[in-house]
Amino acid sequence: MKTAAEQLPTQETGRQTDFMDEKTYDDLKAAHIAFKAAAGRLLSVNNWHEYSGAGSAKFTLCNNLGDELSGFAAEGFYFSIDLPAPGPDAGDGLEWVIIERITSEGSSKTAEEYLSMTVRPVPDPRKTAQEIAHFYKDASTSTFIVRRDGRVVSAGAHGRNETPNNENVDLHDKIRNTAIALMARVGLSGVQWKKLVKGLIEYKEEDGKKKA
Numbered sequence: 001m002k003t004a005a006e007q008l009p010t011q012e013t014g015r016q017t018d019f020m021d022e023k024t025y026d027d028l029k030a031a032h033i034a035f036k037a038a039a040g041r042l043l044s045v046n047n048w049h050e051y052s053g054a055g056s057a058k059f060t061l062c063n064n065l066g067d068e069l070s071g072f073a074a075e076g077f078y079f080s081i082d083l084p085a086p087g088p089d090a091g092d093g094l095e096w097v098i099i100e101r102i103t104s105e106g107s108s109k110t111a112e113e114y115l116s117m118t119v120r121p122v123p124d125p126r127k128t129a130q131e132i133a134h135f136y137k138d139a140s141t142s143t144f145i146v147r148r149d150g151r152v153v154s155a156g157a158h159g160r161n162e163t164p165n166n167e168n169v170d171l172h173d174k175i176r177n178t179a180i181a182l183m184a185r186v187g188l189s190g191v192q193w194k195k196l197v198k199g200l201i202e203y204k205e206e207d208g209k210k211k212a
Contacts, residue, residue, distance in 0.1 A: 001105050001110075001112075002103075002105060003114075004105075004114040004145050007101075007103055007114075007116040007118070007145065008143050008158055008160065009118065009143065009161070010160070011161060012161055013139065014137075014139070014161045014162045014163035015159065015161075015162040015163075016158075016160055016161075017193075018156065018157075019156065019157045019193040019194050019197055020154055020157075020197060021155055021197045021200075021201060022152055022153065022154035022155075022201070023152070023153050023154075023201050024151055024152050024153075025152075026151070027151065028108070028150070028151060029108070030151075031151045031153055032108040034201070035113060035146065035147070035148035035153050038146040038153060038200050038201045039104075039115040039146050041146075041199070041200045042115055042117060042144055042146050042155070042200055043115075043117070044073075045059050045061045045073045045079050046061050050199075051195075051196060051199030052192065052195040052196045052199050053199065055084060056084075056195055056196070057081050057082060057084065057192055058081075058082040059079050059080070059081055059082075060079055060080045060082070061077055061078075061079045062077065062078045062079060062080060062125065063077065063125075064076070064077075064078065064125055065125055065126065066078065066080075066124065066125040066126035073099055073102065074099065074102065075100070075102050076098070076099065077098075078096060078098050078099070078122065079097060079099070079119070080094040080096055081094065081095040081096070081134075082095075083095065083180070086176060088133050088134070088135065088169075088173045088176060088177065089169075089172050089173050090124060090127075090129065090132065090133040090169060090170075090173055091133030092124065092126075094124070094133065095133060095134045095135065096121065096123065096125065096134060097119040097120060097121055097142070098119060098120055098122045099117060099119050100118050100119060100120050100141070101117070101118045102115070102117045102118075103115070106148070111149070111150060114145055114146065114147035114148070115147075116143055116144065116145040117143065117145075118141050118142070118143040119141065119142050119143075119144075120141050121133070121134030121137065121165065122134075131168060131169050131170075131173070132165050132169070134165055134177075135176070135180040135184070136164065136177075137163045137164070137167075138165075139163060140159065140160070140161050140162045140163060141160050142158070142160075143156075143157075144156070144157050144158075144196075145158070146201065153201055154201065155196075155197040155198075155201045156197060157196060157197055162181070162184070163181075164177055164178050164181035165181075166178045
């Protein structure tokens with residue numbers, strides 16, 4: 001069985017970021033129930049802004065035509081990201097990513113169980129143009145992981161190969177993407193991901209009743 005860490009893409013260029021939060025439970029049963037609740041939240045992309053709280057980006061799950069979807073995320077689905085900042089021309093104001101891989105391992109009977117989802121910047125699926133609609137290049141990935149290790153439940157957002165998307169785009173996007181990537185580099189993106197990972201593992205009693 002591969003560990004959660006082994007699901008992360010290799011860091012080769014640009015910047016690497018890691019944001020994590022965790023909670024410890026009294027026993028394995030409680031930890032497993034909390035993990036299942038967190039896994040459900042991870043796949044509920046349309047609700048991420050609620051888990052992150054006021055001032056966060058809005059995430060919308062879509063199909064390969066850019067049509068909005070309800071329900072859980074799956075490999076091959078897209079989602080748009082509406083940042084609280086000016087968006088790219090290439091995405092008509094929205095960043096776009098594709099869900100490249102979803103993996104899960106373990107059960108209540110194993111020492112570790114996790115669910116991971118890796119996404120990558122892509123062109124706007126509503127357009128025929130091939131400009132990447134994101135402030136990072138398509139070499140960049142974000143991997144979101146919820147994990148139970150014994151009695152500890154954690155969530156993480158892991159960026160790899162984060163490089164500004166300032167080539168093969170129009171002048172506005174070149175300037176805009178460079179600026180947004182610079183703001184991310186000085187820590188502004190960390191605010192979003194810290195709030196999200198904390199929200200993913202914010203256990204509530206009603207979650208336990210649903211997932212038990």
